Amino acid sequence: MEDSFAGRCVLVVSTNYAPEHTGIGPYSTQIAEHLAASGADTHVLAGMPHYPAWRVAEEYRGRWRLRERRCGVTVHRRRHPVPSRQTALRRALFEAGILAHGLVGPPRIRPDVVLSQMPSLAGGVLGGRLARRAGVPHVVVVQDLMGAAAEQSGIRGGGRAAAAAGALEARILRGAEVVGVVHESFVDRVTAMGVPRERVHVVPNWTHVKGPGGDRAKTRARLGWQADETVVLHAGNMGLKQGLEVLVEAAMLADQEAAPVRFVLMGDGNQRAHLQALAAGCSALTFLPPAGAGEFPEVLAAADVLAVTQKASVLDMSLPSKLTSYFMTGRPVIASVAAEGGTAQEVLRAGAGVLVAPEDPKALLAEVRALAADPGEASRLGARGPQYVEERLSSRAGLERITALLRRATAGR
Numbered sequence: 001m002e003d004s005f006a007g008r009c010v011l012v013v014s015t016n017y018a019p020e021h022t023g024i025g026p027y028s029t030q031i032a033e034h035l036a037a038s039g040a041d042t043h044v045l046a047g048m049p050h051y052p053a054w055r056v057a058e059e060y061r062g063r064w065r066l067r068e069r070r071c072g073v074t075v076h077r078r079r080h081p082v083p084s085r086q087t088a089l090r091r092a093l094f095e096a097g098i099l100a101h102g103l104v105g106p107p108r109i110r111p112d113v114v115l116s117q118m119p120s121l122a123g124g125v126l127g128g129r130l131a132r133r134a135g136v137p138h139v140v141v142v143q144d145l146m147g148a149a150a151e152q153s154g155i156r157g158g159g160r161a162a163a164a165a166g167a168l169e170a171r172i173l174r175g176a177e178v179v180g181v182v183h184e185s186f187v188d189r190v191t192a193m194g195v196p197r198e199r200v201h202v203v204p205n206w207t208h209v210k211g212p213g214g215d216r217a218k219t220r221a222r223l224g225w226q227a228d229e230t231v232v233l234h235a236g237n238m239g240l241k242q243g244l245e246v247l248v249e250a251a252m253l254a255d256q257e258a259a260p261v262r263f264v265l266m267g268d269g270n271q272r273a274h275l276q277a278l279a280a281g282c283s284a285l286t287f288l289p290p291a292g293a294g295e296f297p298e299v300l301a302a303a304d305v306l307a308v309t310q311k312a313s314v315l316d317m318s319l320p321s322k323l324t325s326y327f328m329t330g331r332p333v334i335a336s337v338a339a340e341g342g343t344a345q346e347v348l349r350a351g352a353g354v355l356v357a358p359e360d361p362k363a364l365l366a367e368v369r370a371l372a373a374d375p376g377e378a379s380r381l382g383a384r385g386p387q388y389v390e391e392r393l394s395s396r397a398g399l400e401r402i403t404a405l406l407r408r409a410t411a412g413r
Contacts, residue, residue: 118143308335
């Protein structure tokens with residue numbers, strides 16, 4: 001970052017932040033820490049850590065407001081409701097809680113620029129309000145589109161909420177000085193909201209985990225994975241939009257045929273209990289808790305195939321952050337997603353995996369078997385992942401793209 005930011009105050013508004021180590025939290029954290037390391041007086045307005053379990057982390061329970069220093073960043077946390085189940089109404093209450101507490105108790109600082117991470121609509125409103133109050137630019141980075149999410153994800157009551165969420169989202173984005181989107185597939189929808197095309201910039205997420213460096217055989221043995229079985233791993237949030245039922249159904253098919261395939265769901269989320277009930281009695285499927293940050297890349301690399309799944313309706317509202325971690329491990333990816341969506345585009349562009357029709361367990365299992373039968377092809381696909389990361393998804397390049405947005409927004413100020 002240019003020296004012009006040294007000594008200036010930057011406020012990052014993001015509901016998710018460290019110690020959350022999956023989803024959007026790691027990106028917000030690395031952005032803030034990069035700004036702080038570059039000399040900016042960096043503050044973050046965040047919620048209490050709760051993702052992906054959708055339960056407030058034990059050490060933060062019962063806290064109303066909290067100010068802490070993490071790696072040179074001042075973090076201002078505000079309490080908010082955390083719904084254990086996702087419905088449109090519960091999500092609205094979650095957003096309302098974040099907004100209300102943020103408005104009542106904003107950080108007592110005067111920033112020179114405000115950067116909001118969305119999908120949180122409350123975070124976008126707060127960021128815009130705090131930027132206007134200080135008379136400074138508001139920069140928004142769109143990780144997920146909430147209006148489209150309500151429409152496409154299958155959340156209960158989502159159809160009724162989509163129009164309201166989309167209208168508020170459009171208002172936030174139109175009021176921003178600069179808008180960053182994490183994938184090209186978001187651009188048309190954002191410009192259709194009335195945001196001038198020249199304000200919209202593609203800022204892809206980067207790989208925020210290190211590559212694996214441990215003993216793969218030892219990791220498999222520790223996890224109880226046999227050398228002769230093909231392990232298909234999904235790591236990350238177990239939510240509605242992932243449509244993880246397809247992996248449960250594929251595992252049931254593998255179970256019936258006594259195929260040497262093991263499906264593993266690692267992580268947490270509001271659909272975990274539902275998926276566990278659905279998979280009762282299926283020996284080809286196991287569940288693992290979220291891996292720690294240091295262990296995470298080793299577990300990914302110990303699998304044979306990494307799975308990313310989405311409901312067939314999910315097109316242009318979300319790009320799974322897990323893809324950047326998947327590519328780093330050198331294992332092939334199977335994407336059970338809509339062919340016309342951004343996730344499919346990213347997998348194909350990387351050349352690191354294959355597509356199967358969404359919500360089709362037979363097609364998914366057949367592709368797993370095909371990769372197991374052709375280790376040369378599996379290795380070729382897997383090798384493309386780290387190459388793609390080096391070409392496009394390095395943290396250095398990603399953080400520079402974000403700080404370029406800030407420079408663009410504050411030019412001449």
